[in-house]
Amino acid sequence: MTFYSPIITTAAAAAAEHDAYMAAYARAAARAPYSYFDQHIIRTDDGCYWVADEGDYETLMQDLVDRIVHTVAAGRSDES
Numbered sequence: 001m002t003f004y005s006p007i008i009t010t011a012a013a014a015a016a017e018h019d020a021y022m023a024a025y026a027r028a029a030a031r032a033p034y035s036y037f038d039q040h041i042i043r044t045d046d047g048c049y050w051v052a053d054e055g056d057y058e059t060l061m062q063d064l065v066d067r068i069v070h071t072v073a074a075g076r077s078d079e080s
Helices: 011-035 064-065
Strands: 039-043 049-051 066-073
Touching: 011 039, 011 049, 011 066, 039 064, 064 066
Parallel strands: none
Antiparallel strands: 039 049, 039 066
16 A cells, blocks of 8 residues: 655645654654664655654554654664
8 A cells, every 4th residue: 555645735734744754753763863763754545644663563564654754773783
């Protein structure tokens, strides 16, 4: 399934969505250095964003995978 984001028609809505994305990115970037798992920023239908730690889920459902807009790489590795 391919996820298509709706077109934003007002500058205020675009700015609000950008702010929501930047807040999610800040959370992902803050968590990533201390995690063994990648941090995925996922967009919902209503223009909100949330961060999923890859380790929180056994396998991300395809619907979530289709909604990933950015991934921040994990900062730790158990491969030594």
